[in-house]
Amino acid sequence: MGATGLTHPIFESAGAPGRVELDVGVLLAGGLAGPGGLSPGTVARFEDEDPSSPLRVYGVPKRMLVEFRILGAPVSVITSTTLSLIRLLHEAGRPLTSSYDPDSDAPATTRPNARIVLNGRAGTGKSFLLLQLASYAHALRDWIVIYVPRTRALLDGSTPAVYSLQTQTWAQPRAAWNLLSRIGRANVALLARMGTQRECDRDAGHVKIGTPLTELVNLAGQQQTIDHALAPLLLDALLTELSIQTAHPVLLAIDDFQALAMGRSGYRDPQFKGIRPHHLGMGRLLLEFAGGRRAFARGLVIGALSRSDPMFPVPPQLAAALSIPDEFTPSPRSVRERRSAQLASYLEGEGKRRERALRAVRVPDALSVREAAALFEVWLDAGRETGADELFLGKYAESSGNARAFVWGGLLATLQTAK
Structure with a gap:
C-alpha cells in the first residue's frame, strides 16, 4: 500500500497535536542530508516526497506501514549490514x-x-x-x-x-x-x-x-x-x-x-x-x-x-x-x-x-547497542518523552536486541502504558 493509500483523517500525522518534526536526515546517495553520514547507528528517513521514490510507488509491507504511521515518519536505522x-x-x-x-x-x-x-x-x-x-x-x-x-x-x-x-x-x-x-x-x-x-x-x-x-x-x-x-x-x-x-x-x-x-x-x-x-x-x-x-x-x-x-x-x-x-x-x-x-x-x-x-x-540476530540507542532516541523524540539509560538497557535486554521486539514489545508498550 502506498503512502496515499490511507486517506482517512485518523491516519494523518502531519500537524497532529503532540507531534514534532523528527530531526533526521534523508537517505541519499553517498550519505545523508546534513552532518554525519552513512555509518552504523545513524537514523535515516526514507524519501517520501519524491513521487517516483520506491516507498511512494511500490509501497511497503503492512507491518512496516503501520510502524511508520505510529511514528509519524518513514525512518529506519543504518546498520553494518x-x-x-x-x-x-x-x-x-x-x-x-x-x-x-x-x-x-x-x-x-x-x-x-x-x-x-x-x-x-x-x-x-x-x-x-x-x-x-x-x-x-x-x-x-x-x-x-x-x-x-x-x-x-x-x-x-x-x-x-x-x-x-x-x-x-x-x-x-x-x-x-x-x-x-x-x-x-x-x-x-x-x-x-x-x-x-x-x-x-x-x-x-x-x-x-x-x-x-x-x-x-x-x-x-x-x-x-x-x-x-x-x-x-x-x-x-x-x-x-x-x-x-x-x-x-x-x-x-x-x-x-x-x-x-x-x-x-x-x-x-x-x-x-x-x-x-x-x-x-x-x-x-x-x-x-x-x-x-x-x-x-x-x-x-x-x-x-x-x-x-x-x-x-x-x-x-x-x-x-x-x-x-x-x-x-x-x-x-x-x-x-x-x-x-x-x-x-x-x-x-x-x-x-x-x-x-x-x-x-x-542477517545478525540483534542490533548493536549503538543501533538500538539510535532507535530509542528517535521513538522518544517522536513521542515527546524522556527516557533514562536504565529504561533503554532494560528494554534492550528484554528483547535480546531483536529489532521488532525492541520497538513493538519494548518501546511501544512502555510509551502506551505511560500515556
Whole structure:
C-alpha cells in the first residue's frame, strides 16, 4: 500500500497535536542530508516526497506501514549490514570490463554472484534492509529500481489468472499490469532515455528498434479492457530489454521470497488442484531472474525470507537449496518431503548456470547497542518523552536486541502504558 493509500483523517500525522518534526536526515546517495553520514547507528528517513521514490510507488509491507504511521515518519536505522549491502550494490553495478551475454551459459567472470537472499530470525529487519537498498539505489539516479514488497499478493489468488498456450503458464494480466505500471512510474526518466534493442511484434502493433522503453508501458496502458491482456507480454519484453542493456544497472528486490518456492499457491486449476508458483506467470518471471536463467548484464537481485507468517514458512526445498541450517525450522524436516525437479532448476541452476545460483546472507540476530540507542532516541523524540539509560538497557535486554521486539514489545508498550 502506498503512502496515499490511507486517506482517512485518523491516519494523518502531519500537524497532529503532540507531534514534532523528527530531526533526521534523508537517505541519499553517498550519505545523508546534513552532518554525519552513512555509518552504523545513524537514523535515516526514507524519501517520501519524491513521487517516483520506491516507498511512494511500490509501497511497503503492512507491518512496516503501520510502524511508520505510529511514528509519524518513514525512518529506519543504518546498520553494518546496510553498509555491506550498499558495497555489494556498487560492486554489482560497476561498468562491464568485457563483453557479457546474459543469455549465455558462460559464467559472468567480470563480477561476483549478484543473487542473494537475506536470511535471519523473525524481526531482524530484513524488509527494512530491502527498502533501504531500494531507496539508496533510487537516490543514485543511475539505477533502475524494481521493488516487490508483497510477493504473497502475487500468489494468493487475489487477481485473475488465465492459461496461456504461448508461454504454457498461467498468465496474471492484472498483476503484471500493476508491476509494469509501477516500474514505469519509478523509473520514468531513465526509461524515456533508453530505446529498445530488439524488434518485437505485439497484438497492439510492431515495436521498432530504438522505441523508448516507456512506450512498452504506454502500450499496456492504452488497452481499455479490464483484464490488461497485453500486460504480461509487455512486462516480459521490458525486463528482457533491461537485461540486455548495459547503460544502467538494475536492482530487483523481492520481499517474502519464500512464497515463490511454496508447494502450492492460492490459485486452482479447472480440476481444483493447487497451481505451483513457478507455473504462474509472475512467479516464474521472478524465479527466472532470481535463479539465473535470465540475468541482468549489470545489477543485483536480492530477496528476503519472511518468517513472521506461519502460513508462509520457508519451504524445505528452498532451505536446502540455500543451505540454511535447521535452527529456524519449527519442526524437523521430513525425509519424505516431495521436491520438484523443475523448481530445483530455478533455485539451484543447471549446468554452468550453477555459478549464478542463489546464496544466502545471514542477517545478525540483534542490533548493536549503538543501533538500538539510535532507535530509542528517535521513538522518544517522536513521542515527546524522556527516557533514562536504565529504561533503554532494560528494554534492550528484554528483547535480546531483536529489532521488532525492541520497538513493538519494548518501546511501544512502555510509551502506551505511560500515556
